Amino acid sequence: MKKILILSFALFLCQWSFAQEVTDDEYEEDETEMNDSLVVDTADTEDILADNYLEDFLHEVGYYFDTANVPAMESYDKWDMKKIHPYEQKIDSIADSTLLILTDGEDCFFHPPTAGSITSDFGIRRWGRRYKFHYGTDLKLTTGDPVYSIFDGVVRIAQYSKSYGYVVVVRHYNGLETIYAHFSKLLVVPGMSIRAGEPIGLGGSTGRSTGPHLHFEIRYKGVAFNAEKIIDFSTNTLKSDSVYVDMNLFDHIKEVKRINAAKYHKVKSGETLGHIARRYGTSVRAIQRLNGMRGTTIRAGKTIRVR
Numbered sequence: 001m002k003k004i005l006i007l008s009f010a011l012f013l014c015q016w017s018f019a020q021e022v023t024d025d026e027y028e029e030d031e032t033e034m035n036d037s038l039v040v041d042t043a044d045t046e047d048i049l050a051d052n053y054l055e056d057f058l059h060e061v062g063y064y065f066d067t068a069n070v071p072a073m074e075s076y077d078k079w080d081m082k083k084i085h086p087y088e089q090k091i092d093s094i095a096d097s098t099l100l101i102l103t104d105g106e107d108c109f110f111h112p113p114t115a116g117s118i119t120s121d122f123g124i125r126r127w128g129r130r131y132k133f134h135y136g137t138d139l140k141l142t143t144g145d146p147v148y149s150i151f152d153g154v155v156r157i158a159q160y161s162k163s164y165g166y167v168v169v170v171r172h173y174n175g176l177e178t179i180y181a182h183f184s185k186l187l188v189v190p191g192m193s194i195r196a197g198e199p200i201g202l203g204g205s206t207g208r209s210t211g212p213h214l215h216f217e218i219r220y221k222g223v224a225f226n227a228e229k230i231i232d233f234s235t236n237t238l239k240s241d242s243v244y245v246d247m248n249l250f251d252h253i254k255e256v257k258r259i260n261a262a263k264y265h266k267v268k269s270g271e272t273l274g275h276i277a278r279r280y281g282t283s284v285r286a287i288q289r290l291n292g293m294r295g296t297t298i299r300a301g302k303t304i305r306v307r
């Protein structure tokens with residue numbers, strides 16, 4: 001009963017004002033661990049309700065949240081309602097051919113996040129001379145379009161982040177987590193139980209985004225994999241009712257390692273390709289190949305890839 005009260009109050013707050021920016025803790029190092037044993041205390045609850053301050057309030061909800069209702073708690077070691085990426089899983093330790101049952105076809109369904117087609121794939125993206133890995137699938141939408149949770153689950157995150165904008169993270173009973181980013185408006189609060197196909201936010205272009213779209217990620221124990229491995233976005237259907245968590249699911253990891261190993265150098269005046277090659281223990285030819293250069297002319301101030 002208390003929880004219902006807390007959540008409906010939070011939803012009420014959410015509707016009249018979520019303009020309040022919650023700080024971006026996406027990459028913060030320190031971690032506030034949840035205490036599972038804390039239970040709701042009446043006096044504390046009254047204090048929270050009197051405080052009338054959304055951020056503190058959601059923080060408290062996080063502390064008092066009963067993790068008994070959290071999906072897939074047996075596979076995850078924590079339930080964090082503040083940090084988008086709280087896990088430190090090593091890929092090798094989770095890719096062990098676990099079979100995840102995605103839907104049971106009876107009372108556990110799939111619903112596409114939005115009807116729009118793919119505008120940018122999961123994979124390597126070029127940013128000028130540099131490469132970055134895009135951990136999501138971008139889907140077309142118009143600002144204000146509803147976005148839906150793809151499976152049943154519980155909302156873990158509903159907040160503002162510098163990069164993701166207004167973002168929702170849902171933990172599903174099948175063990176997966178999904179991330180939906182760049183919303184113009186959030187329709188859920190952390191701790192809310194939702195069904196597949198329920199709207200969780202309205203599409204937009206908040207955060208690091210150049211136009212309205214949905215950035216959609218699927219992760220298992222914090223490690224992203226290509227959503228197209230399980231969803232056919234041309235028909236908006238699940239490709240299979242189950243998926244093996246093995247190295248095939250994470251076959252992009254070697255590409256990530258390759259681009260992470262890349263090294264860059266900002267050319268100083270007077271430097272030649274020969275100087276730079278010697279400094280990084282490589283050859284002029286190799287640098288030319290990495291940068292698609294023919295000649296040996298380099299301009300001071302330019303950044304080139306050396307490894």
Ligand SMILES: [Zn+2]
Pocket residue numbers: 120134136137138214215216
């Ligand atoms: Zn994206």
